[in-house]
Amino acid sequence: MDPRSEVLLRQPDCLAGRTLLAGLPADELLVHSPEAWGWSWHAGHHAYLDRRFAGRVYFGTTPPAGDYDNAVLFLPKSKELADYLLMALASRLAHGTLYLVGEKRGGIERAAKQLQAFGTPVKLDSARHCQLWRVSQPKSESRPLETLSQTFTLFPDKVALDVVSLPGVFSHGRLDKGTALLLEHLDHLPTGPLLDFGCGAGIVGATLKQRYSENPVYLLDVDAFAVQSSQMTLAANQLEGTLIVGDGIAAAPRDLAAIISNPPFHQGVHTHYQASETLLQEAVHHLKPGGELRLVANSFLKYPPLIEQYLGPCETLAERDGFKVYRARRRS
Template identity: 65%
Template sequence: MDPRSEVLLRQAELFRGPLLIAGPAPDGLLGQLPEAHGWSWHAGDQALLDSRFPGRCHYGTEVPEVAFDAAVIFLPKSRELANYLLTALASRLAGKALFLVGEKRGGIEGAAKQLKALGHARKLDSARHCQLWQVSIEQAPPAPVLTDLAQRFELALEEGPLQVVSLPGVFSHGRLDRGTALLLQHLDQLPTGKVLDFGCGAGVLGAIVKRRYPQSEVTLLDVDAFAVASSRLTLAANGLQGVVLSGDGIDAAPVELDVILSNPPFHTGVHTDYRAVENLLAKSREHLRNGGEMRLVANTFLRYKPLIEAALGNCEMRVEDQGFRIYQARRQ
C-alpha cells in the first residue's frame, strides 16, 4: 500500500463518514474506507481503482458531484494544481475538515503552510516519510473557475504565432520546455496521414503539426485529465481540429499510424517512472504502419536508442543539443 494511504489509515477514525479523496493512490485504501469516494485525473489510476471499486472513483478536472463531509488531498507535484485542489474542495467544506497528506520529499511541509489561509491548521501525524495535516475551513473561498487559472502564452513561429493554453498541473505549465522546443525545430518532412502526439501535455506538438500538415489526421493522447483539457483549449484557441484522447499509455492509441511524435514523460509525481515510455517504445511497432515513423526527444542520459532499435530495427540520432537528443526510426 502507498505510504500516504498507510498514514491515513493510522488515523482511520477520522475518515469513517462520507469522504472525498483527491488524487488517491491506486491501492486498497477505498476498500478500508467504505463511505469514501475518489477523484482522479490520472487515467491509469482511474482504471485500476474503477476495476476494484466500481462507481467509487470519478475521473476529471472538476470536483465530482458526490456528497462528502470531509476531503483528503494527496499532495500533487505541481504547486499550481495543489492550489486549485485546495480552493476547489475548501469551497465545498465550510465549517468542515480538509486534510492534506504527502511525502516529505514532495514538499508537504511547504504546502501545509497554504492551509493557514483557510483556517486553523495542525499536523496530525508523521510516519512513513509522510505527513498528514488538517485544517478546519472557517470561511469557504469562492469555487475556482479552472479556465481562469490557465496560463496562456504565444509561440512565435515562421508560419505565425501559436496560442498555447496550459492548465494547472500540466507539464511545463505556462512555458515551452527545452525538449519540445528542440523537437519543434526538427518536424521537417514528416509523413502525412495519421499522426499521434503521445504525452501531449498542452498540445503544442499536435497543434503545430496540424497547422503545418493540415491534411493529416492528428490525435493527441495523455494520461492526465488536465493535459487533455489543455490540449483541447489549445486546439480551439488556434481554430484547429484534432482528436484528443485520455488514456494510460500507447495501448490507448490508434493503430496504423504514419507518425508517432513524443517528448515522453519519465516521472510519476516526484518519482522516476519509465514504464510509460518503455511501453511506448516496445509497442511502437504495433501502432505504426509499415514505413511509419517515430520521432521523439529525450534527455541525453536516457538510453532509448537500444529500445527503439529492438522494437523497430533501426534508430537514427538526428541531433544532440542542450542536453537533449532527437531520435528517429521507421517501421520496416
C-alpha cells in the same frame, strides 16, 4: 498499500462520514471507508480503482458535485495544482474538514503552508516518511479552473500558435527546451494519421495540425488536466484534433503514419521510465509499415538501443541543451 494511505488509516476520523479522496493512489484504501468516494485525474489509477470500486471513483479536472464531511488531498507534485485542488475541495466542504497528506521528500512540509489560506493548519501525524495535516471548517473560495490557465505564444514571426496550459501540466506556462528542439525537426513526416504521445498542453499536436492540415492528428495523455489543456490549445487556434485520455500507448489507434513525442520519464517525486519504455517497445504495433517514430529525450537516457531492438535503425537528428531528437521507421 501506499504509505500515505497507511498514515490515513492511523487517523480513522479522516475517513469517517462522507469523504472525498482526491488524487488517491491505486490501492485498497476505499475498502476501509465505505462512505468514501475517490476523485482521480490519472487515467491509469482511475481504471484500476474503477475496476475495483465501480461507481465510487470520479474522473476529471473538477471535483464531483455534492457536499462532504471530509476531503483529503494526496499532495501532487505541482504547487500550482495543489493550490487549485485545495481550493476546489474547500468549496465542497460546508462545515467539514480538509486534510492534506504527502511524503516528506514530496514537499509536504512546504505544502502545509498552503493550507493557511483556508484556516489554521494542524499537524495530525508523521509516519511512514509522510505527514498528515488538517484544517477544520476551511474558508470556502472557488475559481473556475479555466481562470487559472496560462497562455503563451509560439512562432510570433510565422504562423503564431497560442498555447494554453492548466496547473499541473508539464512545463506549465512556458516552452521547455526538449519540446523546442523537437519543434525544429518536424519536417517531412509521412502522410496519414499523426499521434502526439504525452501531449501535455498540446504544443506538438497543435503544431502538427498547423503544418500538416490534411493529416488526422491524435493527442494522447494519461492526465485529465493535460488533455483539457490540449483541448483549450486546439480551440484557441481553431484547430481540430482527436483527444484521447489513456494510460500509455495501448490507448492509441493503430495504423499511424507517425508517433511524435517528448515522452515523460518522471512521475511525482519518483523517477519513472515505464511509459516511455513501453512506447518504444509497442510503437511497432501502432505504426503502419514505413511509419515513423520521432521523439526528443534527455541525452543521458539510453533510448537508441531500445528503439533499434523493437522498431528499426535509429537516427539522431539533432542535439542541444542536453536533449537529442531521434527518428526511426517501422520495417515494412
